[in-house]
Amino acid sequence: MSVTAITTAEKIILDASQQDEALSDRNTHATRVAGKGADPEKKALFASVTKRIDYTPKFGTELHGIRLSELTEQQSEELAALIAERGVVFFRDQEDLDLAEHVKLGKRWGPLHVHPLIPHNQANPEVIVLDSRYQPPARYNTNNSWHSDVSFEPAPSSFSILTFDEIPESGGDTAWSNGYALYDGLSEPIKKFLEGLTATHSSDNFKVLQALTGRKTFGKLNDTEHPVIRTNPVTGWKSVFVNAVFTREINNVSQAESKWILEYLHDLVSKRLDYQVRFRWAKHSVAIWDNRSTFHTGVPDFKPFFRRGLRVTVSGEIPFFDPNSGTQAQAWEAEANAIIAKQEAAAKAKAEALEKASATTA
Template sequence: MAPNVTVDELSDNLREVHDIEKLADKNGRYLIYPDKKYPELEPFEHFDRGQRGDPKKASLFDNASKVFDVTPHIGTEIHGIQLSQLTDTQKDDLALLVAERGVLFFRDQDIKVDQGLEFGKSFGPLHIHSTFGHPEGYPEVHVVYFDEKTPREYFDSNSASEGWHTDVSYEVQPPSVTLLKMSIVPPTGGDTLWASGYAAYDRLTPTMQKFLEGLEAKHSAQRQFDDAHSNGHINRREHKETTHPIIRTHPVTGWKSLYVQPEFTTSIVGLTKHESDAVLQFLYNHITGGYDFQVRLKWEANTVAVWDNRITFHNPIFDYLDVGRRHGWRVTPQAEKPYFDPNSKSKKQADLEARGLIEKQ
């Protein structure tokens, strides 16, 4: 068991019962930044419910009005399913589907925050951020809110390509299946991009794949800690750096995925700074330029994206700050500590074997 905060803090008695979507619409910025310190996260054994999923995903597909892949390598949109009403079997199938497709899109969703928390808990312990603000009574809810009053220093001084990341990858056991609902969208802009870590690995040459397999990289929260300090907020935990494999294996699919990104990855273990910077910059360019393994979502109010942080990268586009505001909330379950299995396969290899084009190995 790995509680993120004490049980009494998570009790319903201490939650304020309010609709944060209406709160955002009425009040705009509403987050609190408590000065409470949290205990460090404890290790836990993770079981991925995608292991129980039906390869045909019948519980989802048979009850949907429309299902289609948005691009060949990543992204599937499902209509006619309400995430607030999923059965356990449907959650198992969803976990398997998102492990294969990377990100799923659902339109016209009625799911509320408390239902989203229950959804998230079914996939793993909910992550509580060490520095970000949250709605009062909801420390596990990560809020997205930007508008015309948002300070522009960060966005004006950084390229949009630097925004690619996987959420809180500096944790020892980073997130897996993640849910984000957008309740307020600007009249135009504010899209989000996702990229496939599976395809990013497959697009590398065999020589580069072999070089990266077994290497590890450091992931750091230092920038977020520095931002909190500069804004007068505390760091609620002390942990800020972890080492993870550059190529990780997904526990459900058994496929290899690239696992570095410019937001939190800082260096490669065992290489000089010059070598590390050169390799990481190559990999970042590989991700940002991978238009053939990316998908772009144009949000509508009440759209939900569910993605697997273990095998995707994502990047919100801040092109709307002059024209409107954007508000959503995210629930972020944690999963296993990233690992690399040298016997695991690439998605491309698995696909070719399934089609009988190469022999199984």
């Protein structure tokens, strides 16, 4: 592999033969749940927000006025909680989020994951490099396969933080799908059925790539069992937790049944537009998402242009399912009712004002 096209002077490690083969052996799980104890109103965080844009009522938010490199510890905790609730949060104009600040931000929420195969920065192996020039490009940043980052790990990612230092002139968006909404949209019998199942998540695609190329890895290519329905430890909401890239099979059912279940769920992830948001990248934009309750995919529509990004992935908790946990739909019902009540009150006040004005002019 050639690195001549890399747009920074920092050396990029492409293959474990160039460095330590056991880097990802340092991967571990979070020792605390970032955001779980945050202020529900997030007063410290929103005190710095000058503009908030919710992409849909339940999913995806863009915040303006926040400098990610200047977050206080309280703001950091509240941001972690907001990301868990909204799925993905976007920021613009983060020029001062350099490599060191990128790493520092991720470490606020837990230990950083070292990917076993994807190229990384030499000084900071936790920073992976997503460059569409790498071969084969379908495995680095240009695939249209919905997934949750490194779900094959025993303690998969909680959060991922991504920014691009090179963006195409057009195309190259990233899309996210809401795992909470996917669960909430299922019928009650299907929910109960899936809640009793586990699935095997594997790094099979990386194993195939390794066999084809002869590349050495930076650590273990794991296979791990996780619950099909997962409880997010921050929100306490249920989410579907299987994905098209890393979930090999549903356990304890036939191969045909496993295939049917996975294809049905993957189809909902990719085709239900009401579950999705899409982000148009700009220089110095940042996206942070919760891998426990979302799926994402790059959109490979930007040839002949290139894009190059840097990502840190925060290792989270061992996935679990709590049958007594709640749902986003339940939490949203109270908020939606409050919005409706506010709209009705405003409409009533407007009608009364018009009636009063008519009486005065009569």
